[in-house]
Amino acid sequence: MTNIFSIDCYFISLLFLVGFSCLLISKNMLKQLIGLEIMSKACLLAVILSGAATNNINFAQAIAITMILIDAIIITVGLSLLVKLKNQL
Amino acid sequence: MTYHLVLFVLIILLALAAVMTENILFSAIILSLVSVGVSLILFTFGSPYAAVFELSVCAGLITALFISVISLMPKEKNLPKKHHLKSILISLVFFIIAVINWVYIIPFFESLSKYPQLNIHNYPLGQIIWEDRVFDLIGQICIFAAGVFAVKSFFYRQNT
Numbered sequence: 001m002t003n004i005f006s007i008d009c010y011f012i013s014l015l016f017l018v019g020f021s022c023l024l025i026s027k028n029m030l031k032q033l034i035g036l037e038i039m040s041k042a043c044l045l046a047v048i049l050s051g052a053a054t055n056n057i058n059f060a061q062a063i064a065i066t067m068i069l070i071d072a073i074i075i076t077v078g079l080s081l082l083v084k085l086k087n088q089l
Numbered sequence: 090m091t092y093h094l095v096l097f098v099l100i101i102l103l104a105l106a107a108v109m110t111e112n113i114l115f116s117a118i119i120l121s122l123v124s125v126g127v128s129l130i131l132f133t134f135g136s137p138y139a140a141v142f143e144l145s146v147c148a149g150l151i152t153a154l155f156i157s158v159i160s161l162m163p164k165e166k167n168l169p170k171k172h173h174l175k176s177i178l179i180s181l182v183f184f185i186i187a188v189i190n191w192v193y194i195i196p197f198f199e200s201l202s203k204y205p206q207l208n209i210h211n212y213p214l215g216q217i218i219w220e221d222r223v224f225d226l227i228g229q230i231c232i233f234a235a236g237v238f239a240v241k242s243f244f245y246r247q248n249t
Binding site: 003004005006007008009010011013014015017018019021022025026028030031033034035037038041044045048049051052053055057058059060061062063064065066068069070071072073074075076077079080081082083084086 | 116117124131136138161179187191195196199213218225
């Protein structure tokens with residue numbers, strides 16, 4: 001009988017795999033950014049899951065908020081780079 | 090528990106749909122639905138602040154950014170569709186890896202689940218953010234400033 005922690009980890013690894021495959025396969029840069037976003041969501045879920053498992057949920061929330069902010073800035077810079085590139089071509 | 094697992098399965102299916110859809114606008118909208126699902130899962134884990142942050146930033150701000158960038162980009166010409174075989178191949182490889190994961194990765198995570206209960210003092214979130222991890226705040230401010238300056242330098246316009 002598997003416990004709920006391992007099943008959650010299994011689903012999170014699948015989500016990470018989806019984002020990673022999108023990042024590898026896709027040639028469109030917007031799709032690659034979407035893959036990066038999916039990967040970061042999987043990492044966020046892993047951080048929160050480990051925090052919930054070790055009874056440190058508030059600590060995990062603090063790190064998750066940092067992760068979300070950094071992810072938003074990375075996506076913003078990537079999208080602005082893409083717009084600049086498309087305008088120049 | 091069932092609600093939890095249904096949300097996880099829904100998120101993975103939505104993520105697969107976002108990856109496989111050829112229309113990028115649909116892909117961005119489905120990505121926002123993935124964010125909504127992730128924030129619901131965060132609520133079930135008992136972390137409401139991270140869930141609200143995820144819902145407002147990832148499902149709101151980033152989706153708006155994606156949609157505005159897609160509307161700014163020039164329309165691509167209609168190319169003949171050649172991706173049908175590719176999407177079938179991707180889903181087949183994904184299914185095989187999922188089965189292999191079920192066999193090999195779940196026992197590994199079960200061995201990890203004998204985790205130590207680290208938290209002795211259950212500090213509130215505000216104390217952790219503003220007192221214990223102040224250095225994180227400095228890093229966040231630096232990264233935020235770096236992002237703003239990067240965007241400003243990309244769209245620099247000289248006054249004539």
